[in-house]
Amino acid sequence: MWEFLIFCYNKLMQNIEEKIESVDMKIIHFIKKHSLPMARWAIFIVYFWFGILKVFSLSPANPIVADLLSHTLPFISFDTFILSLGIFEMIIAFVFIIKGFERLAFLLLIVHLITTIMPLFILPTVAWQSFLVPTIEGQYILKNVLIVACAMGIVAHLHPLNYKNNV
Secondary structure, three states, X not given: OHHHHHHHXXXXXXXXXXXXXXXXXXXXXXXXXXXXXXXXXXXXXXHXXXXXXXXXXXXXXXXXXXXXXXXXXXXXXHHHHHHHHHHHHHHHHHHHHXXXXXXXXXXXXXXHHHHHOHHHHHOHHHHEXXXXXXXXXXXXXXXXXXXXXXXXXXXXXXXXXXOHHHO
């Protein structure tokens, strides 16, 4: 009797493990198939949205941008700069969803992110409450690490350039 119960238990566990493995494989396949387009569209949505807010002077980041601008490029008018920054962000958004432009998109993103982390160093009272404790603005800036990781995932799927075979 015990042997039969053990046999049934083992069969049941084997069946459950096979079902779990099957579901696991389906989830992994789905994520592999959709993660790259989702990453592209996620960056597009964030950059286009934040960019268009700047273009229409509706961005909640405008005060920190104005403060940073006054410390770094005081000879440029805020209106000109914020409009240019918004358009630049929208360009980054569009370039990320155009296949074949990933390298350019990543370069533009890095240039943009270098400028966006400046308040962490140039405006410490705006970005930090105390040592390693960011303000809400500081958190907003630090979350860009996620955007970099997402962009790196996109670039990691590229094939190396091979100019030798194109000549």
